[in-house]
Amino acid sequence: MNRRNFLATALAAGSAMLTPESSAGEMSHFEPPTAAREADAVQTMTFALTINGAEHQLPETPVNTTLLDCLRDSLHLTGTKKGCGLGQCGACTVLVDGRRVKSCLCLAVMQQGKQITTIEGLGRPEGLGTPEELHPLQAAFIEHDAFQCGYCTSGQIMSGVACIHEGHAGSDDEVREWMSGNLCRCGAYTNIVAAVREVARRSASA
């Protein structure tokens, strides 16, 4: 079936469910042309990423692979979580050159030469510690019971670390505002705020 024929049938099939006000023109929006999409097939390439101080060489990877999928699927660094893949929930938050970013909205191939920090590397100060050594915010999350299911936790902690470094943890209100990009469906927010505030206070007085 060629594209023109296909569209005609799709429209015929689709029009049955259209309300009288709808136009056939709107319907084409539901069915993007296949042939054009097929031509978009993505390239692959090999590249290296620096994650938690170590260089990781990636095999042939489609260039549209997100940093998130690259971490989880290619490198099996599954501490970084996928909650929505749409930049809405913050579960995939990592640090890139010290700034918090949602790794589902970054292409892996664009992170070459940058320092990527994930939850797995957070407890190792300057790469000199051990994975067993908790970052103060990780410890504070346990102490304040700042999670239940644990799925948003990596993102909350990475975001909280950045929030403190940014100087956005001066009051409970400020933390609430600057941590609102990280959703928690179990509803641990008050405990998360308490954990971030405690570490912020300690690091301010240190």
Add this chain to the structure above:
Amino acid sequence: MIEAHGTIGSSVPRVDGRDKVTGRAKYAAEFAPEGLAYAALIESTIAAGAIRRIETASAKRAPGVLLVLTHENAPKLPYLPAKERPAVEPVAGEALRVLQDARILFNGQPIGVVVARTQSQAEYAASLVRVEYDVDTNPLTRFDPANAKPASAAAEKKGRGPESRQGDADGAFAAAAHRVDQTYVQPREHHSAMEPHATVAQWQGDKLTLWDKTQWVYNDADEIARVFGIPSESVHVINPYIGGAFGSALRTWPHVTLAALAARQSGRAVRLELSRRQLFYSIGFRPRAEQRVQLGADADGHLQALIQEAVAQTSTYEEFADATLDVPASTYASANRRTKYSLLPMNTNTPTPMRGPGHATGLIAQEIAMDELAVELGLDPIELRLRNFAERNPRKDLPWSSNGLRACYRAGAERFGWDKRSPQPRSMRSGRHLVGMGMATAMNPAPRYPSSASATLFADGTAVVRSATSDMGPGTYTAMTQIAADALGMPLAKVRFELGDSRMPIAKEHGGSTTTASIGPAVRAACAALLEKLHTVRTQFQLPQAETNDVVLRHAGLEILEAQGKAESAEEQKQYSTYSFGAVFAEVHVDPDFGTVRVARIVGAYDAGRIINPRLAHSQCIGGMVQGIGMALLEETAWDERFGRVVNANIAEYLIPVSADVIDLDAVFVPGEDTVLSSLGSKGLAELGLCGVAPALVNAVWHATKVRVRHLPVTPDKLLLAT
């Protein structure tokens, strides 16, 4: 019976905390067996009809693609009949059979699956599939209560029948001195757990391993075994961590079958992870419900008539009946009561239990209506509830196994400072904001299921206790470790609790607020049996009581010592009515110009029997409050009734509370234990934490603004249009 010392009742930190804060806790999608391939769903874009033609050639040619499965090339699956309908299934109907025919029953229905070498390749290829449909031009996509049908006999068997009557409710209502007669709407809501549902499936010969997001590993194995016509023992389900579920992972959804099928047909281990958008179609949801409540009271505020009628949506292929009217019929004393429950079949996926299933829904209508009645009577809302306190469960005419509701009203009111509330609406202010205070009763059934566990002692002096239950976040790992450590008389650090594996001792679903009360007694039984075996060994080898466990094992030349334990359902439970109770108090600040509502604080007082770990229980309750804030102020599925499609199928537009929405939450527990339910003394807590929150907030909004919103959520437009 209950230890005075030990760790039960103490706020030990979560035993799985370290794994969760370091990212080492592994969720279903994170298991990667050798040669793992990745799947993506193809979904219908019409609500009803049939597939006329499905064009997969482009998808098959796309890079990395290993398999494209549709109803045209999928094998027929046995789908053997179930010996017994699992408790988590809808009361009637038949689950969707994937890729078995061309029928379309709802928009977003899985109609195919693509397997590729990477996730992005699979998703891209799935986007290339084109479908032509024979469209049913009259889909059931509009929520029209006129088309509702009475709940069936199958629902009746589960206590969710079309009608219940005591006395002459309608006559008493007509004759009552004070009356409320209103209709309340709760929209369709989605669980929206942070972890998407995911399945990793791997076949080795005719044995299947599933790493699957599930609240019931045993049932997951049984269901998939039934679909594929293989013995349950051939399916091994593993799921140590669940990233939240709130009911959405009770059933084994069609995508689990698709993952297993894709793995079998591709000869590879396959991961199928649902996208956030797909989660609005491929798992269940809390059904939209419209409820009419009629309350009649005498001049003193004693209820004379209590009538509640609910219409809720279900799918066209299954009858999902929620326990919407169970709690409202059991809350207050009234000689005359009547309930009516109807269901509206629609072209949608089937609804499913969502935290406080039915109970929270029924309470929204009843507790807003009770607030309206208090206004009508000029009575304090707590006083009205106290005057109608039910000394026995009025619906079942059974004594309560325990009931701390009055203590909850007292403790909650004191903690909240209810005495500072001026009775008049729109009479309290903070700066330019209107301040409102409201309250509501919370109540949720607290059943207990038969369970089993094992306890194993190792020669190094550590113990492992196992049961095939789950921990979707409440703290099963921690609570069971505490119970086991106390039962064994061992320090917490020497005991590990394991769960989430269908090869462990059998357990029922991790849902319905049953886990602590059900698994706890089985853990105790296993530990007691282990101590007994240990005693036998001591006696046999004539070892003094003072010798430590590891020494005993070494003396006896044993590597391990293991015992099993079971807890049956208590017979005496049938002579009692067992519920958890609570009272929820909320303060809201409303901007009079913009109609925006800020939740300044919520205080809940709860009777859930013996609390195993106050810190975790507190977290669970304030978590329920956060979801209640969502229910009251934010959550609503935008439903396109032309196409039966969710318009806001993502978590930026389907609004759930964020940190900025939550200020001050507090939960207190009234002392008590329920020894009828079990020797442990604990009752369910999880769902109770959601119950009552939304109506308390709606009542607080009324008190702030004098505007009564009866259609959730309370959005600024509703407040502004009313003034």
